[in-house]
Amino acid sequence: MGRLNGKVAFITGAARGQGRSHAVRLAEEGASIIAMDICAQIPTVFYPMATPEDLAETERLVKEAGGQIVTSIGDVRNYEDVQAAHDLGIERFGKVDIVVPNAGIMPVIDQGNQRQAWHDAIDVLLTGVWHTLDVSVPGMIERGNGGSIAITSSAAGLTSIGLNVFPGQTGYTAAKHGVVGLMRRYAKELAPHFIRVNTIHPTGVNTPMVANAEYGAFLQANPDVMNDESYKNPMPVELIEAVDISNAIVFLASDEARYITGVTFPVDAGYNVR
Numbered sequence: 720m721g722r723l724n725g726k727v728a729f730i731t732g733a734a735r736g737q738g739r740s741h742a743v744r745l746a747e748e749g750a751s752i753i754a755m756d757i758c759a760q761i762p763t764v765f766y767p768m769a770t771p772e773d774l775a776e777t778e779r780l781v782k783e784a785g786g787q788i789v790t791s792i793g794d795v796r797n798y799e800d801v802q803a804a805h806d807l808g809i810e811r812f813g814k815v816d817i818v819v820p821n822a823g824i825m826p827v828i829d830q831g832n833q834r835q836a837w838h839d840a841i842d843v844l845l846t847g848v849w850h851t852l853d854v855s856v857p858g859m860i861e862r863g864n865g866g867s868i869a870i871t872s873s874a875a876g877l878t879s880i881g882l883n884v885f886p887g888q889t890g891y892t893a894a895k896h897g898v899v900g901l902m903r904r905y906a907k908e909l910a911p912h913f914i915r916v917n918t919i920h921p922t923g924v925n926t927p928m929v930a931n932a933e934y935g936a937f938l939q940a941n942p943d944v945m946n947d948e949s950y951k952n953p954m955p956v957e958l959i960e961a962v963d964i965s966n967a968i969v970f971l972a973s974d975e976a977r978y979i980t981g982v983t984f985p986v987d988a989g990y991n992v993r
């Protein structure tokens with residue numbers, strides 16, 4: 720018997736990395752999955768973003784885990800795209816119990832148009848999360864079944880990490896702090912409805928966002944960034960795995976966490992007490 724049997728989860732950024740891992744882990748626990756991803760490149764992002772093939776692979780893995788899934792290609796910056804992905808899921812599964820606004824970019828290396836990188840970071844990481852909540856919450860209230868919203872923030876949502884030298888990185892830090900404000904505002908409003916809202920704050924995670932050739936080359940060329948003590952986790956692990964975040968999301972979505980709301984939940988090998 721899964722811990723999330725009969726539940727439906729809406730996950731953005733689900734084509735790969737943490738979003739894919741969340742889709743598979745939640746499916747293993749019995750949840751059905753509504754998966755959305757842009758599957759396209761945003762020009763200020765210096766590493767390759769996900770592809771339609773990646774989203775198809777998530778679909779395959781969820782089915783392999785015994786789960787049901789509906790997928791959409793769409794951009795969280797565009798309200799109509801989020802609404803369409805959500806509505807397709809409602810059409811298929813009839814409800815949403817778990818929301819995981821996870822889609823993200825890290826436009827933190829100077830590629831020329833860094834002023835645009837600030838806007839892209841805020842649009843994807845903050846406005847995109849608000850779109851996902853604004854689309855999902857009214858139906859969750861109306862159905863009266865409670866629920867769990869776990870927003871992916873970052874260790875950079877609780878403190879300023881490393882050398883914030885580029886506007887895109889400043890936007891990343893600001894947006895990841897911004898979702899804590901969103902979380903608190905929704906946690907307060909939704910508590911009477913038994914809808915719990917929390918943020919998760921991962922340290923570096925082994926996904927294509929950071930484990931890519933472009934970022935590797937940047938770090939090699941900038942040893943001051945790589946050797947910056949403020950990047951290091953107190954527990955001696957450089958990068959944690961996506962499933963470590965998924966396990967926290969499963970816990971927060973389960974009845975075991977039924978009175979946990981309004982929390983900034985670090986999954987960070989001690990980073991926040993370094």
Ligand SMILES: NC(=O)c1ccc[n+]([C@@H]2O[C@H](COP(=O)([O-])OP(=O)(O)OC[C@H]3O[C@@H](n4cnc5c(N)ncnc54)[C@H](O)[C@@H]3O)[C@@H](O)[C@H]2O)c1
Nearest residue numbers: 732736737756757769794795821822823873923924926928
């Ligand atoms: N990897 C890390 O070290 C790390 C650490 C802390 C927090 N995070 C956060 O975790 C989340 C997941 O990142 P990841 O590590 O899995 O990286 P990833 O790049 O592997 O996955 C992010 C996914 O989001 C999708 N996406 C990006 N912009 C989108 C948009 N506008 N609309 C829809 N989908 C979009 C991408 O296509 C990709 O599939 C992000 O919010 C990220 O900021 C990552």
